[in-house]
Amino acid sequence: xxxxxxxxxxxxxxxxxxxxxxxxxxxxxxxxxxxxxxxxxxxxxxxxxxxxxxxxxxxxxxxxxxxxxxxxxxxxxxxxxxxxxxxxxxxxxxxxxxxxxxxxxxxxxxxxxxxxxxxxxxxxxxxxxxxxxxxxx
Amino acid sequence: xxxxxxxxxxxxxxxxxxxxxxxxxxxxxxxxxxxxxxxxxxxxxxxxxxxxxxxxxxxxxxxxxxxxxxxxxxxxxxxxxxxxxxxxxxxxxxxxxxxxxxxxxxxxxxxxxxxxxxxxxxxxxxxxxxxxxxxxx
Numbered sequence: 001x002x003x004x005x006x007x008x009x010x011x012x013x014x015x016x017x018x019x020x021x022x023x024x025x026x027x028x029x030x031x032x033x034x035x036x037x038x039x040x041x042x043x044x045x046x047x048x049x050x051x052x053x054x055x056x057x058x059x060x061x062x063x064x065x066x067x068x069x070x071x072x073x074x075x076x077x078x079x080x081x082x083x084x085x086x087x088x089x090x091x092x093x094x095x096x097x098x099x100x101x102x103x104x105x106x107x108x109x110x111x112x113x114x115x116x117x118x119x120x121x122x123x124x125x126x127x128x129x130x131x132x133x134x135x136x137x
Numbered sequence: 138x139x140x141x142x143x144x145x146x147x148x149x150x151x152x153x154x155x156x157x158x159x160x161x162x163x164x165x166x167x168x169x170x171x172x173x174x175x176x177x178x179x180x181x182x183x184x185x186x187x188x189x190x191x192x193x194x195x196x197x198x199x200x201x202x203x204x205x206x207x208x209x210x211x212x213x214x215x216x217x218x219x220x221x222x223x224x225x226x227x228x229x230x231x232x233x234x235x236x237x238x239x240x241x242x243x244x245x246x247x248x249x250x251x252x253x254x255x256x257x258x259x260x261x262x263x264x265x266x267x268x269x270x271x272x273x274x
Contacts (some may be wrong), residue, residue: 001210001213003183003213004210004211004212005188006208006209007195007205007207014192022175032192032196033196035191036157039161040155041185041256042186043138043140044181044184047142048178050142050153052178054142055169055178059148059149062148065269070144071144072142073143075139077140084257085255086259116169116220116221118179122223123260124260124261
């Protein structure tokens with residue numbers, strides 16, 4: 001995996017790109033002088049976990065020949081106080097259309113976080129990952 | 138921190154957004170049926186680490202009244218074989234204009250990864266993070 005991060009603006013504005021030519025802006029929090037208007041590093045970290053889990057879950061459902069009409073993940077994360085300030089808790093609320101069985105989905109989520117998801121396996125074991133399921137119409 | 142991930146395309150295409158209204162697409166690898174043309178979760182994880190470190194390093198340099206003319210990070214990451222396949226090594230090569238003293242920069246990088254960077258503190262201790270410095274003209 002080859003990626004590039006390039007400073008494109010003062011004082012902390014970056015462009016991040018992958019080998020497919022995708023790019024996105026990353027900035028620091030305004031409290032340390034960043035613009036505060038772009039994605040921040042810790043947001044990308046939380047998004048990487050949620051998307052890894054979501055892809056796994058949809059992949060397992062697909063093998064079970066199930067395709068939810070709607071699927072979204074609401075992500076709430078909290079950080080420890082002090083410096084550094086890693087995540088101590090990430091709560092992933094899976095919002096899925098009501099035709100999907102909750103207990104089957106729950107099993108798939110657990111399979112992802114415990115067996116398949118490489119982002120989860122790259123994170124500190126001190127981070128508590130909690131999941132919920134919400135049926136949406 | 139509140140974030141949202143929404144499935145926007147079949148089978149694994151997502152839009153990820155933060156509370157500032159920024160959004161980016163995330164997709165799975167083509168090997169499991171993803172489009173393979175967007176950022177992938179593990180790429181975002183590597184980018185979150187590189188940008189966290191980069192912001193810290195520029196922040197410390199700023200306090201030292203130093204502003205590099207150019208600053209970029211080349212990211213190479215490798216993953217363990219098997220399932221899951223977490224990162225085992227991330228190599229960050231900091232490319233900086235030649236007026237910046239390498240040993241001072243080296244100290245700042247170490248300060249970031251050992252003391253300040255919340256992404257580094259959120260990662261598994263099994264991941265080996267290596268850094269290099271390259272002067273660019």
